[in-house]
Amino acid sequence: MIKRILSTSYLGILLIMLYAPILIIIIFSFTEAKVLGNWTGFSLKLYSSIFQGGIHHSLTSALWNTLIIGLIAAAASTVLGTMAAIGIYNLTPKSQKAIQMVNTIPILNPDIITAISLFLLFVSLGISQGYTTVILAHITFCTPYVVLSVLPRLRRMNPNLYEAALDLGATPFLAVRRILLPELKPGMISGFILAFTLSIDDFVVTLFTIGNEGLETLSTYIYADARRGGLTPELRPLSAIIFISVLVLLLVINQRAAKKKL
Amino acid sequence: MQRKLISFLGRRRNWTIPYVLFLVFFVLVPMSLIVFYAFTNAEGSFTFANIQKFWIHPEAMNTFLYSVVVALITTLLCILIGYPAAYILSKMESRNAKLLVILFILPMWINFLIRTLATVALFDFFKIPLGEGALIFGMVYNFLPFMIYPIYNILQKTDQNLIEAAQDLGANPRQVFLKTVFPLSIPGITSGVIMVFMPVISTFAIAELLTINNIKLFGTTLQENIYNGTWNYGAALSLVMLLLIGITALLNGEGSSRAAEEGNLI
Numbered sequence: 001m002i003k004r005i006l007s008t009s010y011l012g013i014l015l016i017m018l019y020a021p022i023l024i025i026i027i028f029s030f031t032e033a034k035v036l037g038n039w040t041g042f043s044l045k046l047y048s049s050i051f052q053g054g055i056h057h058s059l060t061s062a063l064w065n066t067l068i069i070g071l072i073a074a075a076a077s078t079v080l081g082t083m084a085a086i087g088i089y090n091l092t093p094k095s096q097k098a099i100q101m102v103n104t105i106p107i108l109n110p111d112i113i114t115a116i117s118l119f120l121l122f123v124s125l126g127i128s129q130g131y132t133t134v135i136l137a138h139i140t141f142c143t144p145y146v147v148l149s150v151l152p153r154l155r156r157m158n159p160n161l162y163e164a165a166l167d168l169g170a171t172p173f174l175a176v177r178r179i180l181l182p183e184l185k186p187g188m189i190s191g192f193i194l195a196f197t198l199s200i201d202d203f204v205v206t207l208f209t210i211g212n213e214g215l216e217t218l219s220t221y222i223y224a225d226a227r228r229g230g231l232t233p234e235l236r237p238l239s240a241i242i243f244i245s246v247l248v249l250l251l252v253i254n255q256r257a258a259k260k261k262l
Numbered sequence: 263m264q265r266k267l268i269s270f271l272g273r274r275r276n277w278t279i280p281y282v283l284f285l286v287f288f289v290l291v292p293m294s295l296i297v298f299y300a301f302t303n304a305e306g307s308f309t310f311a312n313i314q315k316f317w318i319h320p321e322a323m324n325t326f327l328y329s330v331v332v333a334l335i336t337t338l339l340c341i342l343i344g345y346p347a348a349y350i351l352s353k354m355e356s357r358n359a360k361l362l363v364i365l366f367i368l369p370m371w372i373n374f375l376i377r378t379l380a381t382v383a384l385f386d387f388f389k390i391p392l393g394e395g396a397l398i399f400g401m402v403y404n405f406l407p408f409m410i411y412p413i414y415n416i417l418q419k420t421d422q423n424l425i426e427a428a429q430d431l432g433a434n435p436r437q438v439f440l441k442t443v444f445p446l447s448i449p450g451i452t453s454g455v456i457m458v459f460m461p462v463i464s465t466f467a468i469a470e471l472l473t474i475n476n477i478k479l480f481g482t483t484l485q486e487n488i489y490n491g492t493w494n495y496g497a498a499l500s501l502v503m504l505l506l507i508g509i510t511a512l513l514n515g516e517g518s519s520r521a522a523e524e525g526n527l528i
Contacts, residue, residue, distance in 0.1 A: 007350040011362060014347055018369050018403065021380035024387070025372075036383040080281055087278030099278065102285050105293070108456065108507060110464035112481050116488055116500050117292030120299055123493075140288040143281070172272035201373060203467070204481075208488070222375045226471060231379055239376050246371045250364050 022243060029236035036231055046237045059234055062221040066200050069131070069217060073138035074196035080139065081146025082188050086180065088147070089154045103148075106141045114141055115208035122209065129211025137209040138199045145198065146191035153187035296504065299497030312498035322483055322499065329480040333462040336401040337409075340458050341451060343402065344409035348450070349443075351410070352417035363414060366407050374404060378471050392474050400472040401462055408461075409454035416450030417443070460507055 024036070029047070033040045050059075088096055106114055118137045122129055157180075165175035181188075203219035210220060225232055270276055303309045316322055347366075351359045369377065381400050385392055420443060428442045466481035480503070487496030 007346075007353075011347060011350055014343070014406075015362075015365060018366065018406070021377055021384050021403075022369055022372060024383055025376065025380045028383075036379065037386050080284065083277045084281030087275050087281070090273075090275040091278065099282065099285075102289060105289050108460075108511060110460045110481075110503065110507070112464045112466065112484055113296075113500055113503055113507070116484065116496065117296050118288065119488060120295040120493065120497065121288070121292040124295060136288065139284075143284070147281075172274075176274075197371070201370070203373075203375060219373055219375060222373060222379075223467060226375060226379060226467075231376070235376060239372050243368075243372050247368060250368065251361075254361060254364060 022239075025236050026240045026243070029240045032233070034233055036236065046233055050234050050237055050241075058216065059221065059232060059238075062216040062218050063238070065131075065216060066218040069134055069138060069206075070196045070199040073135050073142055073199045074192050076135070077139050077142040077146050077195045078188055078192045081143045081191060082150050082184060084143070085147050085150035085154060085184075085187075086176070088151065103144045107144050107148075111141070111202065111204040115205040118205065119208040128213075129209055130213050130215055133209045133211065134206055134215070134217070137205050138202065141202070141205060142195035142198055145194050146188070149191040149194065150184055150187040153184050157183050293504075296497045296500050299494050300501040301498075303494055312495050313501075315495060316498055316502060325478060325483050326480050326502065328477075329463045332397065332401065332479065333459050335398055336405060336462045337455055337459045339398070339402045340406050340409040340454065344406055344454065345413055345451070348410045348413035348417055351414045352420075356418075359414075359418070363411065366410055370407055375467060375471075377404070378468050382471055392472055393476065394473070396472045397469055397477055400468060401465075404468065405458045405462060408457040412453035412457070413447060413450040416447050416453075420446050456510065460503075460510065463506075464503060 028036055028039070030042055030044065031039050032043045032045050084099075088099055091099070109117075114137075118133075118140065122133050127133060161179050161183075162175055165179045166172065170178065200218070203223065206217050207220055207223065210217070216224070222231070222235060225235070300312055301308055301310070303311060316326075351362055354362070378400060381396075381403060382392065385396055390396065424442055424446070425438060428438045433441060463479065464481040464484070465479060466485050469477050469479045469482065480499075484496055484499050484503070487493070487499060
C-alpha cells in the first residue's frame with residue numbers, strides 16, 4: 001500500500017514538473033502583460049486579438065505556413081513511404097537490409113546534421129530556398145518514420161491474401177487497393193500523424209532550408225522573437241489553444257480505443 | 263509499351279524505386295557533400311586544414327567537450343529519473359498506464375522553444391538564477407519523455423514467465439529485478455540513450471535561452487559557422503558529429519535500427 005502511494009506520488013511529482021511551464025503559459029494567456037510572468041489583471045484580449053488578424057499578420061501567416069507545410073509534407077511522405085514499404089517488403093532480404101539502413105540515417109542523425117547536409121545540397125546546386133526546399137527537407141526526415149510504421153503491418157499480414165486476389169483475376173492495382181491498403185491503413189494513419197507532428201514541431205531543419213525571402217513558420221517566428229528578447233504575447237493563447245485541442249483529441253482517441261476493446 | 267509499363271509497375275518491388283532515388287538524392291548525396299566540404303577549402307581544392315583547425319582551435323574543441331559532458335549528465339539524469347517512472351508505469355493496469363504515458367508525451371506537442379521560454383519564466387518566478395543548473399534542468403525536462411517511452415515499451419513487453427521462473431527458482435524481489443527485469447530492459451535504455459545523448463549535444467537555441475547567452479553547445483558552433491559563411495569549417499565540425507554518431511550506432515549494432523522503430527512515439 002505504502003509502495004503504491006509512493007510510486008503514484010513519484011509519477012505525480014514528475015508530471016507536475018513537466019506541466020509547470022505549460023501551466024504558466026496557459027495562466028498568463030489570460031492577462032495582457034507584454035512580458036511572460038507579469039500579471040496585470042484578468043483579460044481575454046489576447047484571445048480575441050489572435051482571431052482578429054490584421055494586427056498580427058506575420059504571426060497568422062507563420063501559423064498558416066506551418067500548417068500547410070506540415071500537411072503537404074505529411075501527405076507526400078505517407079504516399080512515398082507506403083509505396084516504399086510495400087516495395088521493400090517484396091525485396092530480397094539483402095536489399096531490404098540495405099534500404100532500411102539508409103532509411104534509418106535521417107532518424108539517427110541529429111536534426112542539425114540533416115539541416116546542414118540539405119543546406120549544402122541546395123546551395124551547391126544553386127537552388128533558391130523557400131517553400132519548396134522546406135517541404136522537400138521535411139519529406140526527407142518524415143518519410144523514414146512512415147516506412148517504419150507501415151512495414152510492421154505488412155509483416156503481420158497474410159501474404160497469401162494478395163496472391164489469392166490475383167489468382168481470382170484482380171489486376172495488381174485492384175489487389176493493392178482492395179487488399180493491401182485496407183490492411184495498411186492504421187499504419188499509414190499513424191505515419192501521417194507522426195510526420196505532421198514532426199513537421200510542425202521542426203525548427204532546425206526549417207531554419208536552414210527556409211532561405212531569406214521572409215518566409216516564416218511558427219518555430220522560426222518564435223526563434224526570431226526570442227532573440228529580440230521577448231515573446232509576442234499572442235503566442236501564449238495560441239499555444240494554450242493548440243495544447244488543449246491536442247489534449248482533448250488524444251483523450252477522445254484513447255477513450256474510443258478503450259471502448260472498442262470492451 | 264503501355265503493357266510493359268503496367269507490368270513494370272505491377273511488380274511490387276519496383277515500388278521502392280521512387281524512394282530509393284529520393285534517398286540517394288536527399289540523404290546520401292547531402293551526406294557526401296558534408297565530407298566533400300570538410301576536406302576542401304573555399305576554392306574547392308583538397309585540404310586537411312578544416313580538420314586541423316578543429317584540433318588546434320581551443321574554442322571549438324572546448325565547446326565540443328563541454329557539450330559531451332552536458333549530454334552525459336543529461337542522459338544519466340534522464341535514466342535515473344525516467345527508469346523508475348517507466349517501471350512504475352509498466353506495473354500499472356494497462357488502461358491507466360496508457361493514459362499516463364500520453365500525459366508524459368503530450369508536452370512535446372507544444373513547440374519546444376515556447377516550452378523553453380516558459381521554463382525561463384518559471385525560473386524567474388521562483389527566483390532561480392539562470393545558468394548551468396537551469397541548462398541541465400531544461401535539457402532533462404525537454405528530453406525525459408524520450409527516455410521514459412522506450413524503457414516503458416520494453417518493460418511492458420517483458421515476458422512475465424521469465425519473472426515467475428526467477429521467483430520459482432528462489433530469487434528474492436531484488437534479485438528478480440537485478441538479474442531478470444533490468445538486463446531484459448537494457449535495449450530500451452539503449453534506445454533512450456540514442457534519443458537523448460546526440461540530440462543534446464547538437465541542440466542550439468535551448469542553451470542560449472536558459473543561460474542568457476552565457477553557455478553555448480556544439481550545435482550553436484555549427485550553426486554560427488554555416489551562418490557566417492564558413493561552410494567548409496562548419497562541414498568539418500559536422501563530420502566530427504557524424505563520426506560520433508557512427509561510433510554510437512556501431513556500438514549498438516542492431517540496437518540502433520530497433521531504437522528507431524521504438525522511437526515511434528505514436
